[in-house]
Amino acid sequence: MSFFKKIFSKEKKETLDKGLEKSKTSFFDKLSKAVAGKSKVDDDVLDDLEEVLVSSDVGVNTTLKIIDRIEARVARDKYMGTDELNQILREEIAGLLSETNTGNATQIEIPETDGPYVIMVVGVNGVGKTTTIGKLAHQFKNAGKKVVLGAADTFRAAAIDQLQVWADRTGVPIVKQEMGSDPASVAFDTLQSAVNQNADVVIIDTAGRLHNKVNLMNELTKVKRVMQKVIGDAPHDVMLVLDGSTGQNAFEQAKQFTAATEVTSLAVTKLDGTAKGGVVIGISDQFQIPVKYIGVGEGIEDLQVFNKFEFVDSFFK
Secondary structure, eight states: OGGGOOOSOHHHHHHHHHHTHHHHHHHHHHHHHHHTTOOBOOHHHHHHHHHHHHHTTOOHHHHHHHHHHHHHHHHHHSOOBGGGHHHHHHHHHHHHHHTTTOOOOSSOOOOOOSSOEEEEEEOOTTSSHHHHHHHHHHHHHHTTOOEEEEEEOOSOHHHHHHHHHHHHHHTOOEEOOOTTSOHHHHHHHHHHHHHHTTOSEEEEEEOOOOSOHHHHHHHHHHHHHHHTTTSTTOOSEEEEEEEGGGTHHHHHHHHHHHHHSOOOEEEEEOGGGOSOTTHHHHHHHHSSSOEEEEEOSSSTTOEEEOOHHHHHHHHTO
16 A cells, blocks of 8 residues: 555664564464464454454554454455455554554654753653653754753652763763752753753653652642743653553553643653564554654664654564
8 A cells, every 4th residue: 555655764664673573573473373274354363363463462442443444344345365464454553543643754853942842751760761861862963953951850869870871972961950859940950051052952851750640740740830931831742751561551651641741742662672562553542642752772773753654564564
């Protein structure tokens, strides 16, 4: 179908293919067992396919949508062979994701704003939040943008130290205070510094605690309110980072964070080390929030802009 025209560079596409290899292999192993000895897509095959999709962390609700679409196609076409199932899945999942406003970009970019574009990054500890910030900073800088980092996760000294390492590695300035400082104060200082430096992008790290949603919501609300004293419409993007290797736990974290604060974009990390890459399909479909970035490797360039067509093409290649 015309869905799958070449968009990414060859090198970027190869990285994506490699990053999704474990997920793809696991999925097709399950799929081939499900259709073994069967030539026609019938109710039994669809039941088995449903199990394959759910066990591949696509999620129940998204799986049911995909099955409904394939059932409708079988009814329309009257006969469909199991040898066609791979291509049909590619087309129907791409079609499903096309109905949401996610994954159209091909390269890192930010909208035009009056002053610095402010990204506030949220997520529990251990999901790759600081690494994502560092890789984003590197890519924005390579795109010719002036970047400032803010270490507003003052709950852990390690978080401040880790962000400093990335600031040094990427050669971008960082604003920080001591561990235990008021996160809103760090955010305020960061935005003032960014304005004074005529920065293009500000990326603010925040604490990853989720044990008390009320406290989390109050803290993030305070950080936002203080930011707006410097830049009236900040933050322009509240990005939730999720660890793709946790599968259904990533869904749960997304539910809890979106209940606690307004999340405007998602980044799904660590897809290269897991067979749970199907979680991106489910998260992209279930949460009406754009998946902006996916992590498909440890290299500094391996945080990729999420493009649903390239993702589905690699997953079902």
